[in-house]
Amino acid sequence: MADKDQPLLIKRYASRRLYNTETSDYVTLEDIAGFIRDGREVKVVDLKSGDDLTRQYLLQIIAEHEGRGENVLPIAVLTDLVRSYTTSAQSVVPQFLQMSFDMLREGQSKMMQNITSMPNPMLPMSGLEAMKRQQQAFLSSMIPGWPGASAGQGGEEKPAQGETELADIKRQLADLQAKLSKLNEPD
Known part of the structure; x- marks a missing residue:
């Protein structure tokens, strides 16, 4: 059972696929947005370099929602x-x-x-x-x-x-x- 107080670790592979380390499956940006909406903290890291990519992916999620007409930010x-x-x-x-x-x-x-x-x-x-x-x-x-x-x-x-x-x-x-x-x- 995963510790819900810890951020959900998502690893980005060289192929740019995103891997949920808790459920051992691949996820999409929309899946990550769902985890966050459900109150879960998420951390996205590059598998090879270990760089924290969370900010980059959160901004990408926001940009995609805004691009679909779900305008939250005036x-x-x-x-x-x-x-x-x-x-x-x-x-x-x-x-x-x-x-x-x-x-x-x-x-x-x-x-x-x-x-x-x-x-x-x-x-x-x-x-x-x-x-x-x-x-x-x-x-x-x-x-x-x-x-x-x-x-x-x-x-x-x-x-x-x-x-x-x-x-x-x-x-x-x-x-x-x-x-x-x-x-x-x-x-």
Whole structure:
């Protein structure tokens, strides 16, 4: 029986065929996407060199879905991602994306809890608005001039709350940077 806490190891052969080491059979990109949708972490490595190819294959899965018209990423997001590779924002974008997806997962979990426990599941979800404000505050503080970073902010009551959220985000970012620095220190 396979350990579901460990990433599923997929080996890529020289023929570019992908081999599932747990079930001892060949798999497709769509199979890998299914494993991920089912909540499984996946690691793809080149059999000969041992290189980690996971990022390459995940990007390929996304490109294939987008190419089939299953558009999840708006053009503006794709444009901003391309832009981030050529700006000083490059160093902050991965952290921002990770924090955004973490907040999204947490928000989805809370939303499901609220739906199952509330008498009227059609009531507005205030957590989504808070997440949007937090993301905008993060972008505004970390990437001055980022297109759309300050959109949606304003009003008289929001700056006080936004400042608190911004301080929270800055603290979290400083913690992340400290952890990264410790990881990069020689033993």
